[in-house]
Amino acid sequence: MAGSPEAGQGTGAAGLPMRVRIIAVAVATAVLATVAVVYTVTAVQRTEAADAPSAFGLDHGRLYFRSMREGAGAGRVARLAAAPGPETAGMRAAAAPGPDRRATGGPACERFYAAGGTALCLQRRPGIPPAAYAVVLDGRLREKRRIALTGIPNRARVSASGRMLSWTMFATGDSYATSSFSTRTSILDTRTGYLVKNMEDIPLTLGGRRYHSPDVNYWGVGFARDDNRFYATVSTKGRTYLVEGDLRAWTARTLRENVECPSLSPDNTRLAFKKRVRDGARDPWRLYVLDLRTMREHPVAEERSVDDQAAWLDDHTLAYALPGSGGKGSDIWTVPADGGGTPALRVAEASSPAMVR
Missing domain, CATH: 2.120.10.30 (TolB, C-terminal domain)
Known part of the structure; x- marks a missing residue:
C-alpha cells in the first residue's frame, strides 16, 4: 500500500519486513561471534591458569620435583624442605624421608630442573602429532621463553x-x-x-x-x-x-x-x-x-x-x-x-x- 512504511521492502515467509530480517540476522551473527570469542578466550585463560603458577617460586634450600601423586597436583612441580627438620652436624638429607609435606603450585612438566634462579620445564601436549616444548622459567616460575620441540x-x-x-x-x-x-x-x-x-x-x-x-x-x-x-x-x-x-x-x-x-x-x-x-x-x-x-x-x-x-x-x-x-x-x-x-x-x-x- 502506498505510504506504508513497508512498501517496496518486501516480506519474508513469516511476513516480516526484509529490513527487519536482515537486521535480525546481523544481530544474531554478532551475538554468535561474541559468544565464540568469549568461549575461546575463556578456554585459553583456563588453560593458562591451569598451567601458570601462583605464588610459587624457587627458594634456596628446597627440594623441587615433579609430583606424580593422584589429584589436582599430578604432573606439576612441587617442593618440600630439604630435610624433615633441623639438621645436626653430619646429618644428611638421605637419612630419612620424614613426613611428606609437599606443596604443589608449579607448572605441569614432563621433566623439570632448576638452578641459579632459572628453571627448565619440558612439556608434552596431546594431539596428532603430540606437541612438545622447552619452557624457560624465572625464579618465580613465570614463563620467559617457549621453544617448540619434537619427540619425547x-x-x-x-x-x-x-x-x-x-x-x-x-x-x-x-x-x-x-x-x-x-x-x-x-x-x-x-x-x-x-x-x-x-x-x-x-x-x-x-x-x-x-x-x-x-x-x-x-x-x-x-x-x-x-x-x-x-x-x-x-x-x-x-x-x-x-x-x-x-x-x-x-x-x-x-x-x-x-x-x-x-x-x-x-x-x-x-x-x-x-x-x-x-x-x-x-x-x-x-x-x-x-x-x-x-x-x-x-x-x-x-x-x-x-x-x-x-x-x-x-x-x-x-x-x-x-x-x-x-x-x-x-x-x-x-x-x-x-x-x-x-x-x-x-x-x-x-x-x-x-x-x-
Missing part, C-alpha cells in the same frame, strides 16, 4: 648460574636399555639467547682422533661452574662414552667408556653416572661416582638398576628416581655418594629431583 622429553639440566640450559628428547624409541633409539640434545644460552638445536654437529674426538659417524647420539648434558665446560654421554656403534666438551671452542672429546647420564657434583670434582653392568634390556645399570682428579670410580650403595640422571642434593648425597611400588609412577630415593650408607626413600610418587642452592 627425557633429560633436563640447568647450570649452577642459571645461564646454560640443556635438554634431551627421544626422537625414536623410549628407553636407553635398547639399541633402537635416537636422541636430539639441545643447548640454550639464556644470556645471549643462542640456541644449539642439535649438538650432534660438534666436532668429536674419540681415542685421540677426529670421529665421524651417522649414528652419533648425545644426551645427559651437564655444565661446570664456568658455564663453558660440559659433560655428556655420546653413543656410537653400540658403545657409550663420557664426553668432556668446551662450548667456546665448540669441541668435545671422550674420556672413558661405559658412562651414561653424567651429573657433576656442586664442587665440580666428581661425576655421578649410570654404568651398564648387565647385558640386555632388563635392569642393566648401576649408579657409580667418578673422581675427576684420579679418574677412579666406585659404585654407590644402591644396587637396583637406576635409569635416571642422578641429581646432587649437596656434595655428599645423590637423588634419583626409581619405579614406584606396583609399577606405577616413580619414587625419589637418595644415597650417599661415597659408596657407604644405604638408599633411603626421600619422596614417594615423584620424579625429576632438583635441589635449589
